[in-house]
Amino acid sequence: MDFNDSPDEAAYRQQVRDWLDANAPKARIAGDPEGGDGLAASKAWQAKKAEAGYACITWPKEWGGQGGTPVQNVIFSQEEARYPIPGNPFQIGLGMCVPTVMTFADEETKKRFVGPALRGEEIWSQLFSEPSGGSDVAASRTKAERAPDGSGDWIISGQKVWTTGAQFSDFGIVITRTSPDKPKHKGLTMFWIDMKDPGVEVKPIHQMSGGSGFNEVFFTDVRVKDSQRLGAVDEGWKVSLVTLMNERLAVGGQTGAGWRQFMEAARNTPGLDGGSALQDGALREKLADWYVQAEGLKHTRNRTMTALSRGQTPGPESSIGKIISAVQMQELGNTAIEMLDQYGIIDDPELASLNGAFHFSLMFGPGLRIAGGTDEILRNIIAERVLGLPGDIRVDKDVPFKDMPTGR
Amino acid sequence: MNFDFSDDQKFLKAEARKFLEANCPTSRARGVLEGSAAGYDAALWRSVAAQGWLGAAIPEEFGGLGLGHLELCVIAEELGRAVAPIPFASTVYFVAEAVMLAGSQEQKADLLPRIAAGEIIGAIATSEGPGATTAATLQSTVTEGKLTGVKIPVTDGGIADVALVLAKEGGKPGLFLVELTGEGVTREAVKTLDPTRDAAKLTFKDVPARRVGAAGAGMELVEQIFDRAAVLIAFEQCGGSDRCLEMAKEYALERYAFGRVIASYQAIKHKLADMYVKNELARSNAYYGAWALNTNAPELPVAASAARIAASDAYWFASKENIQTHGGIGFTWEMDCHLFYRRSRQLSLVAGAPRVWKERLVSHLERRNAAAA
Numbered sequence: 001m002d003f004n005d006s007p008d009e010a011a012y013r014q015q016v017r018d019w020l021d022a023n024a025p026k027a028r029i030a031g032d033p034e035g036g037d038g039l040a041a042s043k044a045w046q047a048k049k050a051e052a053g054y055a056c057i058t059w060p061k062e063w064g065g066q067g068g069t070p071v072q073n074v075i076f077s078q079e080e081a082r083y084p085i086p087g088n089p090f091q092i093g094l095g096m097c098v099p100t101v102m103t104f105a106d107e108e109t110k111k112r113f114v115g116p117a118l119r120g121e122e123i124w125s126q127l128f129s130e131p132s133g134g135s136d137v138a139a140s141r142t143k144a145e146r147a148p149d150g151s152g153d154w155i156i157s158g159q160k161v162w163t164t165g166a167q168f169s170d171f172g173i174v175i176t177r178t179s180p181d182k183p184k185h186k187g188l189t190m191f192w193i194d195m196k197d198p199g200v201e202v203k204p205i206h207q208m209s210g211g212s213g214f215n216e217v218f219f220t221d222v223r224v225k226d227s228q229r230l231g232a233v234d235e236g237w238k239v240s241l242v243t244l245m246n247e248r249l250a251v252g253g254q255t256g257a258g259w260r261q262f263m264e265a266a267r268n269t270p271g272l273d274g275g276s277a278l279q280d281g282a283l284r285e286k287l288a289d290w291y292v293q294a295e296g297l298k299h300t301r302n303r304t305m306t307a308l309s310r311g312q313t314p315g316p317e318s319s320i321g322k323i324i325s326a327v328q329m330q331e332l333g334n335t336a337i338e339m340l341d342q343y344g345i346i347d348d349p350e351l352a353s354l355n356g357a358f359h360f361s362l363m364f365g366p367g368l369r370i371a372g373g374t375d376e377i378l379r380n381i382i383a384e385r386v387l388g389l390p391g392d393i394r395v396d397k398d399v400p401f402k403d404m405p406t407g408r
Numbered sequence: 409m410n411f412d413f414s415d416d417q418k419f420l421k422a423e424a425r426k427f428l429e430a431n432c433p434t435s436r437a438r439g440v441l442e443g444s445a446a447g448y449d450a451a452l453w454r455s456v457a458a459q460g461w462l463g464a465a466i467p468e469e470f471g472g473l474g475l476g477h478l479e480l481c482v483i484a485e486e487l488g489r490a491v492a493p494i495p496f497a498s499t500v501y502f503v504a505e506a507v508m509l510a511g512s513q514e515q516k517a518d519l520l521p522r523i524a525a526g527e528i529i530g531a532i533a534t535s536e537g538p539g540a541t542t543a544a545t546l547q548s549t550v551t552e553g554k555l556t557g558v559k560i561p562v563t564d565g566g567i568a569d570v571a572l573v574l575a576k577e578g579g580k581p582g583l584f585l586v587e588l589t590g591e592g593v594t595r596e597a598v599k600t601l602d603p604t605r606d607a608a609k610l611t612f613k614d615v616p617a618r619r620v621g622a623a624g625a626g627m628e629l630v631e632q633i634f635d636r637a638a639v640l641i642a643f644e645q646c647g648g649s650d651r652c653l654e655m656a657k658e659y660a661l662e663r664y665a666f667g668r669v670i671a672s673y674q675a676i677k678h679k680l681a682d683m684y685v686k687n688e689l690a691r692s693n694a695y696y697g698a699w700a701l702n703t704n705a706p707e708l709p710v711a712a713s714a715a716r717i718a719a720s721d722a723y724w725f726a727s728k729e730n731i732q733t734h735g736g737i738g739f740t741w742e743m744d745c746h747l748f749y750r751r752s753r754q755l756s757l758v759a760g761a762p763r764v765w766k767e768r769l770v771s772h773l774e775r776r777n778a779a780a781a
Binding site: 001009263285292298305379 | 409410411412413414478653657660661668669671672674676677678680681682684685688689690692693695696698699702703713714717718721763765766767769770773774777
């Protein structure tokens with residue numbers, strides 16, 4: 001038991017370090033990561049990585065990858081994170097959408113799209129969630145109907161929601177309802193679409209936290225060729241499972257302010273008895289709990305990395321991360337704010353500690369507990385796929401989609 | 409990255425499980441609980457000794473197998489899973505570890521071979537009453553090599569041959585080896601939450617005591633010993649809490665209510681998912697503790713604290729929610745749920761309560777932070 005690289009891994013890490021040292025940016029480029037300078041910098045860095053084969057390390061060489069291992073991919077991410085690299089708006093495209101295209105599209109389509117996506121020239125969105133179905137993606141209502149002119153084209157109408165990066169995306173994959181007479185999972189079809197089509201309208205969502213990282217996407221009679229279909233008609237659910245299977249292994253660290261920042265803030269906050277708030281037993285106990293959780297997740301990632309390193313498939317332990325980290329983000333933020341007493345209400349970054357990082361945690365935490373699988377869905381996944389408990393009793397499996405109660 | 413046990417260590421773990429499934433079904437713990445045995449299961453103790461487990465981490469020159477602490481960790485996990493009613497922790501994690509850590513050559517040569525062979529049982533005696541023992545509250549004294557004082561509770565105090573006793577000598581805390589079989593030692597059984605483990609009140613009157621480690625170093629030594637024991641106990645706790653999750657799952661899959669298995673209700677599924685999450689966090693922290701223990705890393709105090717806090721939390725949660733999942737039957741004496749519930753309390757308290765460890769952990773983090781600044 002140790003934390004050392006194997007000789008092969010160490011050699012790869014050295015190769016990556018040498019390359020990054022020669023090529024990675026030395027200073028962060030200012031600008032909005034969601035547009036303008038930031039996006040240009042992201043695209044430039046992606047192109048550089050693609051040229052050297054580091055854009056999609058695990059992809060086959062013929063598609064611009066290295067045919068590398070998942071652990072090499074993790075090593076690159078670890079080393080890359082040591083540099084002030086620009087944001088990465090390509091993750092959803094390269095991690096989920098393009099692999100789906102590579103699995104289901106014809107050769108011509110693959111040749112057209114894979115290279116530009118890899119080089120960061122074109123960005124992809126994943127259009128799954130809808131107002132009528134977040135956790136329940138198979139409840140999608142966005143319609144795709146054959147054009148009445150006999151051309152074989154399809155006409156798409158409806159609405160998607162919570163689409164990350166739609167405002168700067170060039171293409172997307174969209175799951176649609178093609179047969180409302182069939183049960184819900186059996187009447188869906190997947191297409192790729194051009195996000196610049198005049199029938200596609202992108203509107204940013206104003207989050208409760210004030211920012212706008214996600215979008216609503218409206219489709220009004222968007223005409224697509226039958227050749228844009230991914231997989232068979234009404235087989236879209238199976239295609240979507242391939243997309244989600246390609247979800248990148250979560251090896252990232254924690255988001256937002258953590259126990260370290262809390263400890264520092266507590267040290268600098270007056271306590272009840274003239275000392276610092278860090279002397280408060282109740283706060284110390286919480287601090288210990290957060291530390292233990294953060295360490296537990298860190299070493300769970302190390303166990304996952306070990307499985308990859310041995311060429312094994314990581315065990316189910318990797319599924320616990322967000323259940324812990326999202327709740328901790330919210331609770332830690334709130335405790336830090338309560339520690340400030342009346343002053344805690346102030347979230348002006350000029351006045352609040354850590355430029356308002358704890359207030360950000362408080363206000364963004366609720367979103368993190370929902371995004372990418374709610375706390376409840378993640379518990380269902382652990383219960384069913386890890387522990388082998390039965391799925392919920394379903395009332396929607398064999399009913400034609402059009403006859404299902406919908407509520408709001 | 410190689411943050412896992414080796415294939416050999418996993419093989420040892422699988423063999424230990426097989427052995428304990430055959431030799432330590434829960435009826436063995438129940439036998440001690442119901443008073444048929446004298447504080448522990450002597451037959452099981454002998455067969456565990458015959459496996460060589462008592463000396464797993466003891467060097468060969470002192471009669472042990474000379475394996476590392478990682479091997480001891482996998483054995484600990486299986487003992488915890490089996491709620492084994494034997495004085496393994498007291499003898500191995502506390503006394504043998506203390507002697508290996510701070511004992512003289514002569515003390516090692518005297519005690520370690522006898523421990524490895526299963527000839528003697530050890531106990532650690534620090535507590536003297538309610539609340540954590542500190543240098544300020546410590547009452548027992550050693551004068552001219554003779555110990556006088558009262559220790560309560562002492563796990564395995566009723567069955568041990570030798571005890572490690574915290575006492576003041578010349579006004580300063582020290583750690584002392586004391587034979588319990590001679591004159592001047594009075595043992596009274598103490599009724600505890602977990603009768604599958606022996607406990608006693610020990611009264612010493614002018615009993616010969618040999619110091620372990622430097623004079624005045626008692627508190628520091630106890631901290632170091634508890635750090636090491638905490639990691640090993642964390643593995644026992646992981647074994648126990650994993651077993652609780654299995655029991656809850658097995659029961660939930662066969663119990664019907666309102667026309668379906670209760671495992672199909674989200675109230676139960678989410679409860680079991682929460683057990684799983686806590687158990688995995690505990691396991692990952694325990695692994696880091698194992699690494700720190702095995703390499704004698706400077707991170708050991710922090711790693712051991714995290715392992716102990718996470719494992720205590722996981723076992724508490726799993727053992728209480730296992731009862732809840734079982735419903736009424738889980739509250740009966742005949743079901744095994746309470747064996748784990750009782751053991752979870754014993755293991756959470758024996759090396760100091762989690763609350764105290766949380767305070768220690770934060771103190772260490774403060775010092776580490778100050779050193780880095």
